[in-house]
Amino acid sequence: MVKTVLLMAVSALAMGVAAPAMAQQAAPASADAQAKLIYQDWTGPYEGVPPWDKVSTEAFPMAIQAAMDELKAEFEAIATDSAEPSFQNTNLALEMTGEKMDRVFAMWGVYTSNLADKQVRAMQAEWAPKISKFYNQLTLDPRILGRIKSVYDRRETLGLNAQQKRLVERDYDGLVRGGALLDDAAKAQLITVNGQLAGLYSTFNEKLQADEEKYLVVTDQAELAGLPDSFVASLKSAAQERKVDGWVLVNTRSVMQPVLENATNRALREKVYRSYVMRGDNNDANDTNATIAQILKLRQQRAELLGFKTHAHLRMDDTMAKDPARAMDLMMKVWPAAVARVKQEVADMQAVADAEGAGLKIEPWDYRFYSEKVRKAKYDLDQNEIKPYFQLTKMIQGMFDAAGKLYDLEFKENTGEVPVFHPDVTTYVVTNKLTGENVGLFYMDAYARTGKRSGAWATSYRAQQRLGGDRNVLASNNNNFVKPASGEPALISLDDASTLFHEFGHALHSLLTDIEYPGLRGTPRDFVEYPSQVNENWLLTPYILENYATHYKTGKAIPAELVKKINASETFNQGFSTVEYLASAIVDMKLHFRTDPVADPRAFEKATLDEIGMPSELVMRHRLPQFGHLFSSDSYSAGYYSYLWSETMDADTWAAFEESGDVWNRKIADRFRKTLLSTGNETERVEAYRAFRGRDPDVNALLKRRGFPVTTAAASAPVAADRN
Structure with missing residues (x-):
């Protein structure tokens, strides 16, 4: 539905809770004055920027309340409009609401993810249920449903263009999926359940963060x-x-x-x-298992209340895959080959350990250590040989250069010109090289520190839209690289460099979006990771390596012989990386693709891994007690499969570039941008992919990339699902 209700509300409640590290001094203005700076039109260059240097935590309750009051008034005006419902006075009017709320949550999300001390965490715990209830009351208002349904029922006769018609349909479908057709008693129950879940997400974050601070x-x-x-x-x-x-x-x-x-x-x-x-799984005050069990119980209650068989069916109703069974089918096509490869990798490692007389059996804490020995033996390649050539600053320059070659974007550092929330944050002006037009700003927060949740993520403080006047984008990337000692360069691993390019792919998606209606901006969960995964591919291209992988002491480019070794080992350890990820995705789906909620997550995790034949020599990438993707919000619940789903499209997309003979092919890059990156959700993403590639993605491209056997059955199975 309206951007604020269905997008900003979810992201605000989804924010992980970190711990303290304020960049600015305590703001001298009153809390009320600070609140106005947060929610009013931002001032400064580049169409206005967040006033990080002028606000403090105390201002947010007032800012949130003021934004809620305004949004409620905006909805009330639409609900009580005496004119016959039309696209203009209903759907379009809803699209124009919530500007204050957008600004408040853009800044509050940074506090809860990057700057959260105990005060912020307490505030999040207090406000999350309130915000959940507030948004539920707006979206479950029968007057709003009545107006949207009226337009929806007459959509074929109102002279709407394709985008307007899609917006009307998505507005109505979103309300119905969210419970707008329930009776009053069921609506009240839904509001209660959603509020309880919001509180439990905060509890999960609080406990996990406490363990991560150790x-x-x-x-x-x-x-x-x-x-x-x-x-x-x-x-x-x-x-x-x-x-x-x-x-x-x-x-x-x-x-x-x-x-x-x-x-x-x-x-x-x-x-x-x-x-x-063992984070979150130590039978102490920070153990998350009981919290997870409560979340699972409430999720199933909500799914049944909304007319869905399971939480997985609810979460996947608005995705490309549509059906949990379809997602499971893709994962189980890949799983056996991945497990078989792990067995080969373990055998290779055990042979090395035995030859050394180590007198040990490979355990999870040995896997990475001995795999590096195998890498050295097989490919004469040592990860520590690579790292001196991967300076963070140079890799950032490289990813910017790639964006210029592919999409005509130019990035120039302007750190110090605009306020930032921490001294580590650098900023860059983004312009279109062909027109000179300002596209927006890019904020880079690279280093791990106390006060920042783990992982890597991308956010936007302001998103693109043409409605109401073109506006630029304020995009950000957040990583957790190890900060170097004073005066030393930050050297990152090849895996870290892939993460850098991955998150930047999300930022590029934001910067290149070109849509009219904000309600058609957000893409399905199993599409979201696709642009970022595609962007990883340019990291190891000869152009980037020759120009940006330079030794931090000598300045010399990475030797061709070393690059050759890297390329030769491209499929090395793919069993480990695939099983580590896929185990988490399968456990997630099995956890939510059932009618009886799991009461003992620890036991369920073990039983499920035993059932699917999880190798004992490694652990799933995210164990349930610390699986923030699933339990810090609804965000990736029954959706962690999305990375594999997206990578299937990514591998097939990269194959298109490779097949052309030029991975910098501008015709393909332009088609990729115009068909998939810039269009938000203006059309079904299944149809958009077919328009780009001429067919559904081929699973074999993924299997080939990972060095797994290709099967006829896999090749014949389309990944994209038709809408029906």
Whole structure:
């Protein structure tokens, strides 16, 4: 429906809760004055920017309440309009509502994700149920439904163009899916359930964040043997930041992964591994299992209340896949080949360990360590050989250059010109190289720190639309790379560089969007990751490597021989990466594709992994007790399959570039942008993909990329689902 109600409300309630690190000084203005700065038209250059330097936490309750009051008044004016419902006075009027709320949630989302101290977390816990109830009351108002249904019923006779007709249909379908046809008693029950879920999401975030704030301290440097010097220096900086003697290993993937890959101290590897995979699952005050069980129970209640068999059916009703069984079918096409590859990888690693006389059986904390030994033996390739060539600043320049070659976007740093929420944040002006037109601003928050939730994500503080006058985009990327010691360059792994390009793909999607109606901006969950996954492909192209993968000391480009080794090992360890991800996606779907809610998540996880034959030598990428994608909001629940669904389209899309003989082919890039990136959800994404590729995506492109056997059955199975 209206952008604010169906998009901003969800994202506001979905924000993960992190911990403290304010960049600005306490604002001198009153809380009321600060609140106005948040929700009123932003001032400054580039059509106005968030006033991070002039506001503080205390202002948000007033800002949220003021924005809610205005939005309620806007809805009331539409609901009580005495004129016959029309596209202009109903659907279009709803599209124009909620500007204040957009601005408030854009800034509040950063506080809850990047800057949340105890005060912010308490505020989120208090306001999340209130906001949920507020939005439910708006969308369940029978007067709004009546007006939208009136237009919907007459849509064929109103002279609407294709986009207007689609907006009318999506407005009506969205209201019905959200419960607008329920009777009053059922609506009241739905509001209660949604409010309880909002509170539980905050509880889950609070507990998980508390576990992620823990860290390990090493006092004997000998225990860090094998770790790169630059990484050890960053651990020392982390200790100094916390005023701790020794070296601090924070409980994040950016620390866990390098330790498991490089540390020769097996006891340290196991300690770091167990700390990381047991987040939220320690039978203490921060254990999330009971919270998850409550969430699952309420989700199933809501699904049945809304007329859906399971939560998975509810969540997938507005996706490309449509049916949970269809998503499971794709995952199970890939799973057996991935497990078979893991068995081969483990055998290779065990052989190395045995040859060394290590006297051990490969365990999860050994997998990355011994896989690096196998990589070295098979391809004469050491990850630590690669890292000196991957400087973060240079990789950022490379991804900007790629965007210019493909889409005519130009990025120029202007850090210091506009306010930021933390000193680590850099900003860039984005222009169209051909026209000189300002497209927007790009905010880059690269480093892990206390006060920032784990993972990597992209957000927009202001999204594009033509309705009401063209407006530019304020896009952001948030990563958790290890911050280097003072004066040292930030060196990132190849995996980190892929993450960098991935998140930038989301930003490009925002910057290149060109739609009229904001209600047609948001794409289905199983399409969202597609543009970002496509963008990863340009990282390892010769042009980017030759120009931006330069040694941080000598400035020399990465040697051709090293690039050759990287390319030769392209499918190396694909069993591990596929099983690690896919196990999480399968468990997610099985968790939500059932009518009886799981009461013991820990036991369910184990039983499900046993059932599908999960190799014992590795763990799922996100165990249930820490699976923020699923339990910090509804966002990716019954939707983690989306990465594989999107990668199937991504692999097939990249094949189109490769088949042309030029991966920088501008004709294909232009078609990709015009057909898929710029069009939001103006047409069914299934149809848009077919318009781009001339057919449904071929699963074999994905299997080939991962080095798995190609099957005729897989090739003949279309991934996209027709709407019916």
